[in-house]
Amino acid sequence: MTGDNRCDQFLSKHRLCTSYYNVKEIVAAFLDEMEKGLTGQKSSLAMIPTFIPVPDKAPKSETIIVLDAGGTNFRTALVRFDNDSVPHIESFVNNPMPGTAKELGKEDFFNLIADYIKPVLNESGRLGFCFSYPAVIDRHRDGTLLYWTKEIKAREVVGEKILANLAETLRKRSLPCPAHMLMLNDTVASLLAGMTATAFSPDYHYIGFILGTGTNTAYIEKNSAIKKEMGLPGSGSMAINCETANFNRIDRGDIDIAFDNTTSSPGEYVLEKMVSGAYLGGLFHKILMTAAAEGVVSGKVRHMQSLNTQSLDAILSGSPDKEQYCKMCSADDLDAIQTMVSAVVERAALLTAINISAPIIRTGKNNNAKKKFCVSADGSVYYKLFSFRDRV
Ligand code: BGC
Numbered sequence: 223m224t225g226d227n228r229c230d231q232f233l234s235k236h237r238l239c240t241s242y243y244n245v246k247e248i249v250a251a252f253l254d255e256m257e258k259g260l261t262g263q264k265s266s267l268a269m270i271p272t273f274i275p276v277p278d279k280a281p282k283s284e285t286i287i288v289l290d291a292g293g294t295n296f297r298t299a300l301v302r303f304d305n306d307s308v309p310h311i312e313s314f315v316n317n318p319m320p321g322t323a324k325e326l327g328k329e330d331f332f333n334l335i336a337d338y339i340k341p342v343l344n345e346s347g348r349l350g351f352c353f354s355y356p357a358v359i360d361r362h363r364d365g366t367l368l369y370w371t372k373e374i375k376a377r378e379v380v381g382e383k384i385l386a387n388l389a390e391t392l393r394k395r396s397l398p399c400p401a402h403m404l405m406l407n408d409t410v411a412s413l414l415a416g417m418t419a420t421a422f423s424p425d426y427h428y429i430g431f432i433l434g435t436g437t438n439t440a441y442i443e444k445n446s447a448i449k450k451e452m453g454l455p456g457s458g459s460m461a462i463n464c465e466t467a468n469f470n471r472i473d474r475g476d477i478d479i480a481f482d483n484t485t486s487s488p489g490e491y492v493l494e495k496m497v498s499g500a501y502l503g504g505l506f507h508k509i510l511m512t513a514a515a516e517g518v519v520s521g522k523v524r525h526m527q528s529l530n531t532q533s534l535d536a537i538l539s540g541s542p543d544k545e546q547y548c549k550m551c552s553a554d555d556l557d558a559i560q561t562m563v564s565a566v567v568e569r570a571a572l573l574t575a576i577n578i579s580a581p582i583i584r585t586g587k588n589n590n591a592k593k594k595f596c597v598s599a600d601g602s603v604y605y606k607l608f609s610f611r612d613r614v
Contacts, residue, residue: 229558232518233565237475238509240565240572248573251471252580256464260443262450266492268368268465271451272359272410276442276459278422280307287342287349287400289335292408293372293435293500294319298338300345313342321376328378332391340397349400353384354408354436356465363404371467371491372435372500407463408432408600409440414461416598426596427585430461431578434601435500437493439464441581444588466577467494481508493577497570499603503530506566513562519555531607537563539608571613574604578614 233239252267259269281303290297299314320326320334355374357365364385370376379387385403392399406414413430420426430440443462445454454460470492481504482488482495495501507529513519537548537560548556582595604611 226557226561228518229513229561232513232516233562236477236509236512237473238477238562238565238569240569242475243472243569243572245572245576248472248576249580249583252466252469252576253584255469255471256580256584259464260448260450260462266468266470268356268358268463268468269448270356270358270407270463270465271443271448271454272406272440272461272463273361273363274406274410274414274461276461277414277417280309280418282307284348285346287339287346288352289339289349290352290354290408291319291335292354293374294322296320296335296338298342300342313345315341319374321370321374321379325375325377326379328376328382328387329391331376331379332387333395335388336391336395336397343392343398343400347401349403351385351388351403351405352408352411353405354432356463356468357384357405357407359405359463363406365405369487369490371487371494373486375486407438407440409438410461410463412598412600413440413442415600416596419598420596423596425594427582427589427593429578429581429585429595429597431597431599431604432601433498433574433599433604435498436491437467437498437574437577437601439466439577439581441585447588464581466580467491467498469493469577472496472573477509477512478505480512481505484508493573497573497577497603499531499601502566502570502603502607503528503533506534506563509562509566510559513558519558520552522550522552523555523559525550531603534563534567535606535608538567567607567610568613570603571610574610574614 255265255267258265259267283305285300285302288299288301296317296319300312302310302312317338320331355371356368359365364383366383367380369380385405389399409430409432412432413428416428428442432438440461440463442459445458446456468491472492510523514521514523578597
């Protein structure tokens with residue numbers, strides 16, 4: 223058998239090729255989970271209402287403190303909207319996301335955030351907190367953390383209200399506490415950014431999408447369809463955070479499952495573990511070690527102790543020499559590695575296309591079909607991983 227054949231058979235056997243994934247079936251399952259999540263039935267999609275009414279203009283002559291808790295970074299800045307509503311970003315600071323390096327208790331977690339934001343607290347009475355984790359938003363727009371994704375280690379914060387805890391920490395430390403604070407998911411922020419960028423044009427339906435350390439989509443839903451929420455004004459609509467990282471109706475392969483079992487959350491965030499920056503490198507490492515055990519590549523690849531998304535980018539873009547360990551591989555091994563990376567990235571692109579399409583299809587079915595769609599996309603994997611955007 224030639225090396226190419228061996229590699230193809232390996233990819234098929236472990237369900238790593240796109241041909242093993244039936245797009246129509248997965249889209250139908252996605253739409254079904256969305257409906258179940260909105261009506262309060264058991265679903266892998268939390269479909270979280272944001273209580274953010276659809277805005278029609280940006281603020282004017284106003285400064286807002288903005289916080290962004292992402293998978294890797296915690297960013298702090300001031301956004302000054304001038305008289306023409308043009309935003310100017312000032313005092314931008316990047317810090318590590320609390321809980322990325324080691325397990326943090328609740329008090330340490332909020333104290334660290336208070337330390338980060340102390341320098342800007344006097345600048346405004348309004349604070350917007352963009353939070354890239356699943357949180358149920360209440361009518362005061364505070365959020366209760368459902369669970370951590372992206373391998374964040376701060377167990378005591380799960381189930382806690384984020385803004386209430388932050389306010390208490392600030393008060394305990396006699397630091398100024400902004401009178402108006404609100405929390406929103408990063409995917410919802412991305413959706414709103416699309417609205418701002420198109421000057422709130424009524425010609426579009428808006429979708430927010432992220433694929434970086436984690437993945438997710440947000441869209442606008444009619445209140446009447448959010449059946450699990452009692453007492454919403456019948457005629458309105460609001461942004462929904464779908465929390466698609468957790469979508470689980472995908473029939474994955476055995477290596478996906480073996481890799482999942484090495485994470486801190488086996489069985490959860492099934493979609494995210496097949497597509498996002500927090501996991502792609504680790505998943506590929508598991509694939510490579512299995513390929514070595516099955517004789518598809520030589521045992522030399524065992525020297526690769528860990529891989530990340532940047533490694534996949536280097537291999538895929540034809541510069542594997544940037545990767546220390548690839549220097550030890552034979553030309554045949556390198557060919558096989560490139561074929562395997564390409565398959566994994568192609569599969570991630572297909573699942574991402576489905577992730578973006580599902581809210582578009584739902585919105586199109588239930589609304590004015592003549593409107594165009596504005597998908598506001600963000601995230602390092604989507605923009606920086608070689609060829610990914612084109613594949614999607
Ligand atoms: C989180 C989402 C977030 C997404 C993108 C996922 O892991 O659960 O809340 O929007 O990552 O950052």
